[in-house]
Structures are given as C-alpha cells and as structure tokens.
Amino acid sequence: MAAAARKTKSTLDFHQIPNFYCCYLLKSVRTTRATATYIGSTPNPSRRIRQHNGEISAGAWKTKHNRPWIMQMIVHGFPSKLAALQFEWAWQHPHVSRHLRDQDGKALFPGTNRPRMIKTLVKVVRTMVASFPYTTWPLHVKFFTEEAERLWNTLSGDPTIPPLPIGLTVRAEFEGVDGKSGKVGSGRCGPVDVTDAVFTSSHLAKHEAILASGRRLHCVVCKDALDTYQTKPLDSTLCPTPGCTATAHLACLGHHFLSLQPSSTGLVPRGGECPRCQSYILWGDIARGSCRRHAGGVAAHELDNDDQSDVDEVASLESEDLGQVLRPLFRSSGSGMFRGKEGGTMACARRDPWSLPAGEFPFSCPRSS
Ligand SMILES: [Zn+2]
Ligand SMILES: [Zn+2]
Numbered sequence: 001m002a003a004a005a006r007k008t009k010s011t012l013d014f015h016q017i018p019n020f021y022c023c024y025l026l027k028s029v030r031t032t033r034a035t036a037t038y039i040g041s042t043p044n045p046s047r048r049i050r051q052h053n054g055e056i057s058a059g060a061w062k063t064k065h066n067r068p069w070i071m072q073m074i075v076h077g078f079p080s081k082l083a084a085l086q087f088e089w090a091w092q093h094p095h096v097s098r099h100l101r102d103q104d105g106k107a108l109f110p111g112t113n114r115p116r117m118i119k120t121l122v123k124v125v126r127t128m129v130a131s132f133p134y135t136t137w138p139l140h141v142k143f144f145t146e147e148a149e150r151l152w153n154t155l156s157g158d159p160t161i162p163p164l165p166i167g168l169t170v171r172a173e174f175e176g177v178d179g180k181s182g183k184v185g186s187g188r189c190g191p192v193d194v195t196d197a198v199f200t201s202s203h204l205a206k207h208e209a210i211l212a213s214g215r216r217l218h219c220v221v222c223k224d225a226l227d228t229y230q231t232k233p234l235d236s237t238l239c240p241t242p243g244c245t246a247t248a249h250l251a252c253l254g255h256h257f258l259s260l261q262p263s264s265t266g267l268v269p270r271g272g273e274c275p276r277c278q279s280y281i282l283w284g285d286i287a288r289g290s291c292r293r294h295a296g297g298v299a300a301h302e303l304d305n306d307d308q309s310d311v312d313e314v315a316s317l318e319s320e321d322l323g324q325v326l327r328p329l330f331r332s333s334g335s336g337m338f339r340g341k342e343g344g345t346m347a348c349a350r351r352d353p354w355s356l357p358a359g360e361f362p363f364s365c366p367r368s369s
Helices: 045-052 061-066 081-092 118-129 146-153 197-213 250-260 283-295 308-315 322-330 347-351
Strands: 022-028 037-042 069-076 140-143 170-172 236-238 247-249 271-273 280-282
Touching: 022 045, 022 081, 022 118, 037 045, 037 061, 037 081, 037 118, 045 069, 069 118, 069 146, 081 118, 118 146, 140 146, 146 170, 197 236, 197 283, 236 250, 236 283, 247 250, 250 271, 250 283, 271 283, 280 283
Parallel strands: 140 170
Antiparallel strands: 022 037, 022 069, 069 140, 236 247, 271 280
8 A cells, every 4th residue: 555556635644653753842032032932843853943943945934033943842752743743733722632631621721822931831741741642652852952951840849740651751952953052962963863763773683683593483472473473564563672572462462561551541552561571662662663674664754844734634633532543553363352442433543544443454654665
C-alpha cells in the first residue's frame, strides 16, 4: 500500500511512525520585555525556527510581527503527525480541551482565552505529558533555555500537577535547537538530530545479528516459538534496550504490560519491564522498532508545511480517544483479545492507520530503497 498510490488532499491521511515529530514553544525576544509566545509542531525544529524568524521563506506568517523568536522547549516522540497536531491543539487550548479536566470534569486551566504567558504554557505542557492519554505516547522533553527549565522545575512540588510518568526523559540542551546559542548544554554539536538513525541502525544491527545466528526464536512471554518474527515484523517485537535480544509476540507483550499496569485507563500500555532485561521499555519504542524492521530502515523524510488548516482540523477530532492512536498494535493474528471497543474508531481513527480496527493493516512504513 504505497502512500503515493493513494490520492488525497490532506497530509493527515498518510501515516508512518515519523523519525521525529515535536511540538515546540517559542518566545519572542523582539525586545527585552517581549512576552509573545507561539506553539507549533514540526518534524524539523531547527529548520522551523529559521522559518519563524524569516531566515528562510515558506510560511510562518503568524509569527512575522514579533521576530526574532527563540525556541524555548520541545516535546518530542510523537507516534504520528496527527498525534503531534492533537497535542499542539490541546496545548494551545487547555481551557477547552476535554483531556485537561479534573475528576469532576472541570477545566484544569479555566478561562475564556487561550493562555499566552510562558509561565502558564510551561505549566500546561507539564500537566499534559503527565496526563492520559498523552502518557500512552513515548514523549520526551528538551529545554533550550534556562528560563524554560527554571519554570518547569519550579512546578516540581506543585500538588495540582501529576507526577511525571516513568520513562519520560527531560534534558537541558542550552546549545539551542540549532546548536548556535553559544551556550554550553548537553555537549551536542549542531542542530537537534531528527533522523532517528542512531536508534534505527542499532536496532536493525541487533535484528540482523539475531537472524544471522540462525537460532530458533521464542516469545519471551508465552514461550512459544516465534516463527513469524521475520515474515511479520509488525506482529512481533524485539526489545529496544541496547544489548537485549528478547523477542515476543506483539499481542503477548501488550497483554503482559497491560496486566501489570495498575489502572487500565486505555487499551494501550505506556510500557513495562522487559521480562528478560528488566528495563522499563516504552510501548511506543517497541512499536517504532517493529515499524523500522518492517521498513528496513528509517522512515521517509517528512515534509514540513505551514498548513494551519491541519491544526484547526484537528480541533474537531479532539473528542476522539487519543489513546486509540497506538491501539492497532494489539491486533492479534489469533486471539483477538486486544480488539477492544470496535465502535471507538470514528473520524480520527479512519484518518490514522494506527487506529484502524483490529485486523486491518496499520502501517504505511516505506521500504527503504
Ligand atoms: Zn507469545
Ligand atoms: Zn529487554
């Protein structure tokens, strides 16, 4: 099912696990007292900031008047562009998002207007990454400024914010998104890497070594033979932890993780401990590994666009259960025990192959040529 073979207008209709997709927070530095902020999403943040600042053409017209901008922070690890757009929309509109409500259904960020102060926006995003359904995605946070990190850290003891979920990493990279801030941070040289080459090459090298060994593979959960490992990469898993060669049926591992999860808020686990290496592994990383094995390499380059209509369109999809984005990974070739709510696939689901009903082909991972 080659993406090019399908005719569509919306960029949302295609899906593969992207190499990189992030939501970002900009703040204007037009004057020392500037407070303007902007939230967006992109597969390439170091390129995107240049668009916002007018260094390269193409879009970003909304930010024309408060240039220059600095990228303060990103949240990355989105399993699809659609997921990033949904997150972006909720970050922009926390006062109306149905996912940012307390147990009584009251908005966590009440008011009639979109929040615009950086302090509030950092609080919103910290709440979001710790809230369902965003906790089912393998998200991570990077700060590019001391200001963003400080605002984040001052929220550590805030009782109104849920604790950060296991497996979420938070890094300060004061080199800036493009590596040109002149400050010392993580030691990175150059812009933030968006290729996913490190994960993909090491994962595929491990995979090739397993195949070359010729040994018969087994599911680390049910202990049965895993003879479809090579022919059906999307039905099987290889532990994403470096050095661990544990393999499993996708459905077995998903069921195992869900059974260990204290509160079953969805049909998709956040992750769990690998039964062999005991490392906590994120379900999104397991899915990414399967997708890369299926494709034989990294995903196709994702084009950035400035189509605000995509974001606005997502607003109408916000009522969907975002947790469903990762659900089809539970489609089981046999038991069907992860089929869940078949009725839960509406507009959003039809658009995103991750959310197709069990049994339908869930990916459009390209084979590398
Ligand atoms: Zn199994
Ligand atoms: Zn492992």
